[in-house]
Amino acid sequence: MSIPDIVIGRLPLYLRALRRLQQESNPVTSSHELGRRLDISSAQIRKDLSHFGGFGKQGTGYQIEFLIERLEAVLQVNLEWMVAVVGAGNLGSAISHYRGFQDRGFRIAYLFDISPEKVGQRIGGFEVLPMSGMSETIRRDGVKIAMLAVPAENAQFVADQLVEAGVQAILNYAPINIIVPEGVQIQYIDPVTHLQRMTYYL
């Protein structure tokens, strides 16, 4: 079963909204309710979820717990992924303190930095490890996911090292596009691009 990338891209939003509904003690929801919360048309939501088959019958809505389990399985976040964070500056530090990863499929396992002054410090419960041991650790523990919080000028170099050590998915916070081999996943977070997308409309 091949699911279009654009549909996969929306599933984490559905999952997040469903978890929220579950926290609010709802057992059932509808494409209309989800659509209203996400500002996505209910027709789009029904179509997206139909890729996975067997959700709810017309008129009875979606069983939230079942749908969450199904989406978590599809996205493979019903298991816990170890994540390496590279860069222990302000951003890497904020990431390491963030408590929102653990119940959504991810566990920060390592925090690396190149600076001798940072190495050995404790940040957000992690001991900052030297970059010199990064490749070996990642290879040894089979870490597949990394978050890049290094300066733009170092991002490509660090990404190359990560990929070479076996990382297959990179979330890059450095404000620069980086090039990864075919088959390696890359996503970007750059607040300025988001801000610039809005100023056009102001």
Add this chain to the structure above:
Amino acid sequence: MSIPDIVIGRLPLYLRALRRLQQESNPVTSSHELGRRLDISSAQIRKDLSHFGGFGKQGTGYQIEFLIERLEAVLQVNLEWMVAVVGAGNLGSAISHYRGFQDRGFRIAYLFDISPEKVGQRIGGFEVLPMSGMSETIRRDGVKIAMLAVPAENAQFVADQLVEAGVQAILNYAPINIIVPEGVQIQYIDPVTHLQRMTYYL
């Protein structure tokens, strides 16, 4: 001239890549060079940029400085927008320390927090201001853009206050969808949704 949202969404990426090329002392680039750096097809880039007319002639490439000026004008980031940051926790603190806003059209002007222990502290060069004065300050100074770095459970309430005070664009870091009136821009940054978009492919 109406430009599709999806094209507007790519312009910040073009702008970022062009600034990079400029830093590397290139006066001219091509849709192929840009495409290679951004992993976007050169045909797509030519088509996107054709919306603005008059860029380069076939075979001579794009004048980087001219194209940057043009894109900055289109996105309205040739002026400097004041930005209010709400939430002075680890994330709000990292945002306030980030030096990447100022030469891309934005200046963090205010940092607000609800916690009495945080108010009055200096973070990243800003004095943390109390939420109680937020609406008045935003209205008085005509702040149009805010970044939300508050817990999910407070995000909607704070967004409502911001909009009521005149904010027209919100970049929301809280892991929850929020509802804003028609005409108010909203963008989201949630690292977990990005990570979950990648795990499907691992």
